[in-house]
Structures are given as structure tokens and as C-alpha cells.
Amino acid sequence: MYEFDWSSIPGALPFLAKGMLVSLEIMVAAVVIGIVWGTLLAMMRLSSIKPLSWFAAGYVNTFRAIPLVMVLLWFFLIVPHLLEQLLGVPRGTDMRLGSAIAGFALFEAAYYSEIIRAGIQSVSKGQMAAASALGMNYWQSMRLVVLPQAFRNMVPLLLTQGIILFQDTSLVYVSALADFFGTASKVGDRDGRLVEMLLFAGAVYFVLCFSASQLVRFYQKRLKTA
Amino acid sequence: MISINNVNKHYGAFQVLTDCTTHVNKGEVVVVCGPSGSGKSTLIKCVNGLEPFQSGGITVNGVAVGDPKTNLSKLRSHVGMVFQNFELFPHMSIAKNLSIAQTKVLGRDLAEAEVKGLQLLDRVGLKAHAHKFPGQLSGGQQQRVAIARALAMDPICMLFDEPTSALDPEMINEVLDVMTELAQEGMTMMCVTHEMGFAKRVAHRVVFMDHGRIVEDDSKEAFFDSPRSERAHQFLAKILQH
Numbered sequence: 106m107y108e109f110d111w112s113s114i115p116g117a118l119p120f121l122a123k124g125m126l127v128s129l130e131i132m133v134a135a136v137v138i139g140i141v142w143g144t145l146l147a148m149m150r151l152s153s154i155k156p157l158s159w160f161a162a163g164y165v166n167t168f169r170a171i172p173l174v175m176v177l178l179w180f181f182l183i184v185p186h187l188l189e190q191l192l193g194v195p196r197g198t199d200m201r202l203g204s205a206i207a208g209f210a211l212f213e214a215a216y217y218s219e220i221i222r223a224g225i226q227s228v229s230k231g232q233m234a235a236a237s238a239l240g241m242n243y244w245q246s247m248r249l250v251v252l253p254q255a256f257r258n259m260v261p262l263l264l265t266q267g268i269i270l271f272q273d274t275s276l277v278y279v280s281a282l283a284d285f286f287g288t289a290s291k292v293g294d295r296d297g298r299l300v301e302m303l304l305f306a307g308a309v310y311f312v313l314c315f316s317a318s319q320l321v322r323f324y325q326k327r328l329k330t331a
Numbered sequence: 332m333i334s335i336n337n338v339n340k341h342y343g344a345f346q347v348l349t350d351c352t353t354h355v356n357k358g359e360v361v362v363v364c365g366p367s368g369s370g371k372s373t374l375i376k377c378v379n380g381l382e383p384f385q386s387g388g389i390t391v392n393g394v395a396v397g398d399p400k401t402n403l404s405k406l407r408s409h410v411g412m413v414f415q416n417f418e419l420f421p422h423m424s425i426a427k428n429l430s431i432a433q434t435k436v437l438g439r440d441l442a443e444a445e446v447k448g449l450q451l452l453d454r455v456g457l458k459a460h461a462h463k464f465p466g467q468l469s470g471g472q473q474q475r476v477a478i479a480r481a482l483a484m485d486p487i488c489m490l491f492d493e494p495t496s497a498l499d500p501e502m503i504n505e506v507l508d509v510m511t512e513l514a515q516e517g518m519t520m521m522c523v524t525h526e527m528g529f530a531k532r533v534a535h536r537v538v539f540m541d542h543g544r545i546v547e548d549d550s551k552e553a554f555f556d557s558p559r560s561e562r563a564h565q566f567l568a569k570i571l572q573h
Binding site for chain 1 (some may be wrong): 376379381403404405407408409410411412414416418419420421422431432435436437480481484
């Protein structure tokens with residue numbers, strides 16, 4: 106019979122907190138870059154300029170057909186080499202965090218762009234026509250009229266995707282980056298208490314993600330009644 | 332002011348507009364009518380380039396709408412348009428709806444744009460609603476705001492695309508009154524509408540369309556008293572019965 110021993114957790118909390126900061130950093134950076142790039146992709150996808158639309162469709166379909174962990178691994182292995190060769194970045198520079206953020210952002214942008222595309226399409230065509238009729242150009246119409254309405258409808262979906270992304274950040278363990286999950290597993294190994302550590306880490310992920318999704322639901326309800 | 336010459340438009344094999352030719356002079360009010368699906372809305376949307384067309388030409392104040400070199404945004408900024416479904420911006424207050432294009436397109440400063448917006452809001456009888464959002468107004472009120480929004484750009488002419496078709500009957504007159512006043516002030520207007528009473532009172536000319544063609548283009552007296560085509564006869568008989 107396995108005997109649980111939780112005594113190593115209190116001492117590990119400072120390390121775990123540092124790891125949590127890394128996880129949050131990756132999430133926030135990837136969400137922000139992902140939404141900006143995803144918005145551009147969605148606009149390209151909906152553009153009447155065919156090559157732009159083809160490019161965006163190809164991008165989205167490619168990234169959605171590849172497992173995230175592979176994308177992360179590629180970025181971890183390939184990007185440092187590329188930077189080394191192209192920009193002369195010295196060999197051995199630690200680019201794991203940057204690579205991870207870039208991998209997540211480019212990957213998530215594919216998912217965000219589909220959410221944003223649906224959001225843009227949910228705004229009636231007449232709104233674009235009205236903006237154009239007032240003399241606004243495409244960018245002004247999008248920025249001032251269409252996107253604000255699209256984003257207001259999409260906020261719950263974007264947040265939910267952000268929560269999924271937060272869970273996915275644990276995949277950076279493939280690059281041995283010390284995120285929350287990576288730190289938990291390292292400390293667990295060190296103290297020979299891996300099971301307890303991972304159970305604890307799982308509980309933390311659950312509490313954070315569950316409360317976040319409850320908040321999203323609350324917001325969604327308020328949005329509907331407003 | 333508006334000159335439409337032999338305009339043709341098709342979606343694939345489906346011909347929407349066939350050889351449409353008509354003119355609207357400065358200060359003239361032209362009503363475009365016809366059965367639904369006759370191409371009236373499409374024609375009026377070609378005038379400010381919201382709908383492209385394949386052949387023929389349209390000029391507004393001497394500017395060729397179909398020319399790829401034309402700065403369409405600039406042209407549209409002084410051609411007012413009012414839509415069937417109002418199309419106010421729901422995420423902005425009424426005041427903001429009136430000022431946004433003035434500041435972002437015409438480059439007016441905000442204070443000036445707000446004063447201008449309030450004046451026009453007052454003119455359509457809605458000054459007290461400036462702080463509200465479009466969803467809080469009735470359809471008739473929203474459409475009056477939409478007219479004020481177009482007027483805030485100091486348009487050289489106004490296009491109306493079935494401005495009363497989406498309104499409850501008791502709200503139609505408040506919108507028509509604003510349009511009538513505008514016409515009496517000498518605004519150049521092209522109106523797609525089924526309101527024949529408005530046409531009789533206000534229009535100088537009536538254009539009647541059927542199956543994408545302009546079938547009649549005449550003074551309102553000639554159109555209502557003795558329409559030349561059988562199709563217009565039938566249309567008027569049906570509409571005026573009520």
C-alpha cells in the first residue's frame with residue numbers, strides 16, 4: 106500500500122510559484138500575439154483578394170492538423186539554429202522561453218482566427234456597408250465598426266480558448282522549460298515524491314481553470330441579459 | 332449631379348441590371364419604385380459604389396464611380412446614404428454615431444463634430460436622446476438618427492434605400508416628414524421607396540423599374556396620370572388600391 110507523504114510540498118512552494126509565473130507569462134504572451142495574428146488571418150481569410158485568402162486557409166488548416174507538442178518541439182529544436190545562422194545569435198543562448206511563446210502563439214493563432222472569423226461574420230453586412238457609405242476605408246470600418254462588435258460577441262469563446270491554452274502550456278516540458286508543471290515534476294523527482302507533486306499540480310490546474318471557466322460563464326450570462 | 336449611363340450588372344449568369352440610364356439633377360428629388368426584385372436597391376447601391384457593376388458608367392458630381400482610380404471612400408463621404416435597416420452602430424451612443432465619421436473621415440475636431448451632431452439631432456427632433464444607444468430607440472427614431480448621421484457629413488446628395496420598409500406603420504410618417512423637409516430645402520435626393528404618397532407630394536420625377544430595366548422615367552404627373560407601360564399600370568393599380 107502506497108503511503109502519501111505531502112511534507113515536501115510546503116518547501117517547494119517558492120519554486121512552484123516561479124514556475125507558475127513562467128506558465129502565465131507564456132499564456133498571456135501567446136494569447137495576445139495569437140489574437141492579433143489570428144485577427145489578421147481571419148481578415149485575410151475573408152478577403153476578396155484570393156492569394157491572401159488561400160494563404161490564411163492553408164495556414165489554419167496546416168496548424169490545425171499538427172499536434173501542438175510537435176510544433177513546440179520544432180520551435181525548440183529549429184528556431185535557435187535559424188536565429189544562429191541568420192542573425193548571428195551566439196550558440197547556446199537560452200531561447201526556450203521565446204521559442205515556446207512563438208510556437209504557442211503561431212499555433213493558437215490558427216484556432217483564434219477561426220473564432221474571430223465567425224465573430225466577424227456574425228456582424229451584419231449592413232454595418233460594413235453603412236461604415237463604407239460614411240466614407241470610412243476598409244481599415245477604419247473594421248477597426249471602428251465591425252471588430253468591436255465581433256469581439257464583444259466573441260469574448261467568452263476567446264477566454265475559453267485562453268483557458269485551454271493555459272492547460273496546454275504544460276507541454277513545454279518537452280523543452281525542459283521550468284513552467285509550473287515542469288517544476289512540479291522536477292521537485293517531485295528530486296524528493297522522490299512525484300505522485301504527490303503531480304496530484305498537487307493537477308489540483309492547482311483544476312482550481313484555476315475551473316474558477317476561470319465559471320467566471321467566463323458568469324460573464325456570458327451578463328452579456329446575454331445586457 | 333448623378334448620371335447613370337447604360338449600367339449592366341450580373342451575378343454570374345443572372346442579370347440584375349440591364350442598360351439602366353437615368354439622371355438626377357441638382358436639387359431634384361427622384362423616386363425609384365417597382366416590384367420587389369426589380370433591381371431598385373441594387374441600382375441605388377451602384378451609385379456610391381457599394382455594389383460593383385460590369386459595364387456602363389455612373390458619375391456623381393463629375394466623378395466616375397466605376398473608375399478604379401477613383402477614391403471611393405472620399406466620394407462616399409459626401410454622398411449620404413440611408414438604409415432599410417437603419418444600420419446605426421449599436422456599440423456607440425447616438426452622439427458617437429453622429430460624430431465618428433465626421434472626426435475619422437472628415438478630420439473635424441471632436442467638439443465641432445459633437446455640436447454639429449447635436450444640431451442635426453435637434454432638427455430631427457431627437458436631441459434629448461443623444462446619450463442613449465440605438466437599441467433604446469424605436470425604429471422610426473433610429474431611422475431619423477440615421478438621416479441625421481448622413482447629413483452630418485454635409486452631403487451633396489442623399490440616397491435612400493427603402494427607408495421606411497422596415498418600420499411599423501405608425502412610424503413611417505415621422506421619417507417621411509424629415510425627408511419631405513429635406514427635399515423642400517433643395518437637397519438632391521434619390522429615393523427607393525414604395526411610399527407613393529411621398530412620391531406624389533415630393534418627387535420631381537419617378538423612375539419605374541421591372542426585371543432590372545428602367546421601364547419608365549418621367550415627371551411624377553405623367554407617371555401617376557398616364558403611365559405608358561402596361562407593367563407600371565398594373566403596379567400602380569395594385570399599390571393604389573390600398
